[in-house]
Amino acid sequence: GENVEQHPSTLSVQEGDSAVIKCTYSDSASNYFPWYKQELGKGPQLIIDIRSNVGEKKDQRIAVTLNKTAKHFSLHITETQPEDSAVYFCAASMGYSTLTFGKGTMLLVSP
Amino acid sequence: GAVVSQHPSRVICKSGTSVKIECRSLDFQATTMFWYRQFPKQSLMLMATSNEGSKATYEQGVEKDKFLINHASLTLSTLTVTSAHPEDSSFYICSAEGTGGNTIYFGEGSWLTVV
Numbered sequence: 001g002e003n004v005e006q007h008p009s010t011l012s013v014q015e016g017d018s019a020v021i022k023c024t025y026s027d028s029a030s031n032y033f034p035w036y037k038q039e040l041g042k043g044p045q046l047i048i049d050i051r052s053n054v055g056e057k058k059d060q061r062i063a064v065t066l067n068k069t070a071k072h073f074s075l076h077i078t079e080t081q082p083e084d085s086a087v088y089f090c091a092a093s094m095g096y097s098t099l100t101f102g103k104g105t106m107l108l109v110s111p
Numbered sequence: 112g113a114v115v116s117q118h119p120s121r122v123i124c125k126s127g128t129s130v131k132i133e134c135r136s137l138d139f140q141a142t143t144m145f146w147y148r149q150f151p152k153q154s155l156m157l158m159a160t161s162n163e164g165s166k167a168t169y170e171q172g173v174e175k176d177k178f179l180i181n182h183a184s185l186t187l188s189t190l191t192v193t194s195a196h197p198e199d200s201s202f203y204i205c206s207a208e209g210t211g212g213n214t215i216y217f218g219e220g221s222w223l224t225v226v
Contacts, residue, residue, distance in 0.1 A: 034214070043117070043204050043220040044155070089154060098145070099206075099215065101154045 002027040004092050006102025014110055019080050021105045023090035024072040030092040033066060033073045034099070038087045047088075048075070080109045114138055115207045117218035124195055124225055131191045132221045134205030140185035141207035145215070146178075149202045161188045195225040 003026040013019050025033075031052035036044035050057045050064045050073065057064050061080075066073040073092075077084055087106050091099040114137040124130045134144055142163050147155040159169045159180050167180035177199075179191040188207075192199050204220040 036217070041202075041220070041222070043115075043217040046214060046216060049214060098157065098160065103154045 002030055002092055002094075002100040004090060004100050004102040006090050006105055008105060009103065010106045010108070012108045012110065013080050015080060015082060017080055019075075019077045019084070019107055019109075021075045021088055021090070021107070022072060023074070023092075023102050024070075025092040025100075026071065027092070027094070028068075028071065029094045032093045032095065033064070034091050035062075035064060035075045036089045036091065038089060038104075040086075044089060077107075080107075082109050082111050085109045115141075115205065115216050115218040117205055117221050119221060120219060121222045122224070124223070126196055126225055127194055129191055129193045130195055130223060131189055132203055132205075132223070134188045134190070134207070134218050136186045136207045139207075141188075142185065143208040144182060144188040145206045145208075146180060146188070146190050147204045147206070149204060149220075151202075155204060158190075192223065195223070197225045199223065200225045 006023045034049035035047050037047045038044045048062050048064050050066050061078045063076040085108050087104045089104050090102040093099045116135045118133045144161040146158045148158050149155050157170050158173045159167045161167045161180045161182040163182045163185050169175045182188040202220050206215050206217045208215050
């Protein structure tokens with residue numbers, strides 16, 4: 001089955017800096033890669049996703065890049081703000097169904 | 112965006128009793144819903160996949176007789192934890208996939224505490 005590795009497990013940045021979280025996946029058949037933000041005690045919230053026919057997608061301060069050859073994808077957050085502090089999960093799936101999640105990255109943005 | 116609602120958000124039950132958690136897709140029809148369990152500071156663990164009108168598919172190691180899943184309509188799936196024990200205490204989260212097969216959205220989660 002699919003295996004998703006996520007790094008780093010924790011990331012501390014200063015407000016205004018950029019943050020990058022990286023994930024690798026094992027199943028070359030995976031074609032859907034969402035990123036979720038989870039605040040303490042709440043369910044994950046989809047923040048951006050990318051399909052395998054696209055190499056990069058951007059939504060305001062958030063961008064995701066995908067390298068299918070290397071089987072890795074990354075989340076980029078620019079101009080970080082304290083409210084970006086949360087746990088971020090990457091995931092991979094074939095189609096949109098059963099997601100395999102990474103172990104999560106705790107992002108702390110200090111004012 | 113699409114909204115998935117879970118109820119209750121928090122529940123405390125006595126050991127040996129059963130508790131039901133509901134997952135509803137509020138503005139779209141969901142042919143498939145997923146139930147996850149999450150322990151503190153850990154990732155989401157898929158428990159089962161729930162398809163409307165058919166039996167749920169459980170992941171290896173998940174007891175289907177203990178975690179009863181019913182997906183009776185295109186907008187509602189329920190998870191019933193039967194004969195709950197303290198080790199069943201956890202954060203349970205559902206997600207739903209639309210009939211068009213598009214992006215999956217998650218509910219807000221339900222905290223279960225078994226005392």
